[in-house]
Amino acid sequence: MRVVDPVLQELRESLLRMGSLAEAILEKALTAVWKRDAVAAGEVKGDDLEIDRLDVAIDEAVLRILATQAPVADDLRSVIAAKMIATDLERVGDLARNIAKGAVRLAEHPEVAIPPRLRSLGDEVQRVLHRALDSFADGDAVVAEAVLEQDDQVDADQDVVIRAAIEEITGRPDLVSQGVDFILIAKNLERVADHATNIAEDVILATQARNVKHAAKLES
Amino acid sequence: MPSGEPRQAGGSERYLTKISARDLNVFYGEKQALYDVNLDILRNTVTALIGPSGCGKSTFIRCVNRMNDVVVGCRVEGKITLDGDDVYGEEIDVVQLRARIGMVFQKPNPFPKSVYENVAYGPRIHGLASSRAELDEIVMSSLERAGLLAEVKDRLGDSGTSLSGGQQQRLCIARAIAVNPEVILMDEPCSALDPIATAKIEELIETLRRNYTIAIVTHSMQQAARISQRTAFFHLGRVVEVGETAQIFTDPHEPRTRDYVTGRFG
């Protein structure tokens, strides 16, 4: 076993833990929205701190590995990808916090039925994030590619939810606050999906040495 | 992916081939040291030859300037060309060949003569200077280009062996470039030196590259990554992969290459 192997393994485990945490607080925030649970929503902020701490730890670990081990080839790509994935996961944590804030506001206002499309968007995004994290855990570029393909669908579904919410608001001006919160939650969910996409792109770079970022934009 | 064929990644089309080996097989008595080597060394680039010990890198470069001629029982089959001329051809004068292809060895080996004489010896035996003044000129400029002049200009009469290890190696480099070669072959030139001396020599190699074609055998992958533009990986007497250095160290194609550069064996 090489000197660098345990260090790389530790980095990987930190990332996996960060990924689980991100999924967990996204779940908690969304559940708080669906169940109007202001208490649970309040806990999310504290949970996010743990993610932030992991982000800083991973920063340090990456610097140390680059300086002392001078990794090349696969190892180098894995280490760079790890840093990028950590950044994306940290952003997911922040977005979950935003969703939780939305949950608190919804709980404080008169109850409105959760639009079913919003709910299914939430489930969809959670699934996308989960698959992206799976592709990282398994080093599976095929699954990562599938994640990339789902992004367009998520964007489309988010558009539908927002338009429906806008229609509701124009019809019922007394429900503006809830409507706006639904829109914001939808937007945050869409950005979570973007970050999941980034994670999938990083996995492809690490495993296949192919950089597919901004592919659509660059090609046109 | 066939190994050994030069990968013409972007930018290297403007470099022409200086030295070319085709179907090179080298034997020491009964034992075969190189198997079907096909390798191009491009003009004005630094090509690093990496690989575990005993895999044929030194054997290869010693065939290029025919230093293996003096090894008893060494048999060379195949072709090596310099600017298209067969190095083992009948019209080739080995002595002239070695003036066109210089060599720097692993352990610095200055002649036990003065610093001046060390550098002047080559030009003198090849008749490159027709007067003392011209010889002085050649010696001074060689020492300058080797980055040694400032340190020895007051001690040109001192013995070459009285210099420090790093200075001795730069003296050997000055000696090699004094005969105005086209190619410089280096066989692990820094392995006997400390990091500061090594850094100086690496800097030197970078400046020399503009005027000479350089092939360097090295055990240090970091060194190969730092100073070369192309890298060839040798394993068990074969060229496993050759390509742009950046590619070999970020995305090697052959699994053996990948295992070697990431340190899974060596």
Next chain:
Amino acid sequence: MTELRNPEAEATRGRLRRRYRAERRFRAYGAAAIGVALLALAGLLTSVVLGALPAFWQHEVRLPVHFDRALLDPDGRGAAALPDANYAAVLKQALRERFPEYAGRSEQRQLSALLSMQAPFDVRERLLAEPAKLGRSEELRLLLSDEADLFLKSQDGEGAGAGLSEVQQSVLEAWLAEGRIELVFAWRFLRSGDSREPELAGVWGAVVGSFLTLAITLALSFPVGAAAALYLEEFAAKGRLTDWIEININNLAAVPSIVFGLLGLALFLNLFGLPRSAPLVGGMVLALMTLPTVIIAGRAAIRSVPPSIREAALGVGASPLQVALQHVLPLALPGLLTGTILGMARALGETAPLLMIGMVAFIVDVPRSVSDPATVLPVQIFLWADAPERAFMAKTSAAILVLLGFLVSMNLLAILLRNRFERRW
């Protein structure tokens, strides 16, 4: 601070003590061995030096001599008569005047015999240098014969003088009492060639002979040996032939030297008809004998030149010949020189091969060229050791000292040359 009290420590200490003791014993043996060697050397040198001392001092007698015109120039021819004049008569007259009591013919012969055979010639030299002295008297210093010299030398010790008659002994004692006997340093010994008369015999002829012979040896063996060593190490293809040559050269170094003498006799003297007993032939024979030593030492020196130097030179584009002559040879020179001079030191002491080519003859004249007949120091020592006259005993020891001196200076030269050419690589 606890003391180790377990039996393990005791045993260890015991072993340690035994080991130190063994080491001290070993060192004592070594010192004793050196002591024995030094003692033997000192004993040898002392006996040789003591035996040689008498040869460096000679007795002379101050005698008034009358350059009697009647004896020397009876016909009145003047200076022309001087070279062939009868100087022995002058001396006889001087002795008769001093000792008129020994008038008998036999007694007078005995008196004359006290002086060296050289004495009349010394008188002649004196007069020829100043012909104006003809007719006048002068007190001259005349060399005494070897028997007289020995007698006088043994005054301090054992009773010699067995070769002298009563008459001669009393004359010598009379001269002693008058203070006419002087002890002078025997420059003659170092400046003259050999002679039948011990008091006249010198070592210079042998020294020049040795020098010329060794010069020829050096001139032949060094270049040929160096070139052969260089060729065998640098250029010859390694193979059965080269191995066979190497074995033969090694064997030749151990061949008894007399065999080379036989070769010289058959080849140089009989076939080529070169002059016998000449330093030229002697040098050639000794060169053949020294060649294997030079080649072996040369090969060892060449082999010790590190291959990195050769590679460096080849890498710069030197041809194999340039590498050999400009890089390998200068670095191998100290070893080569040492080997050569050691071989020459051996050659200096060789007698047997030179006897075969005739250098055992009795040579009086100091040789002036390499083709003049000559003898060498060891042969001279051998001849003198065999001579009947007792005076030659001291001369033999003295010649041995001269030979040793020659050897020491050659070794010093070797050390000097080696230090001068030594280079660090």
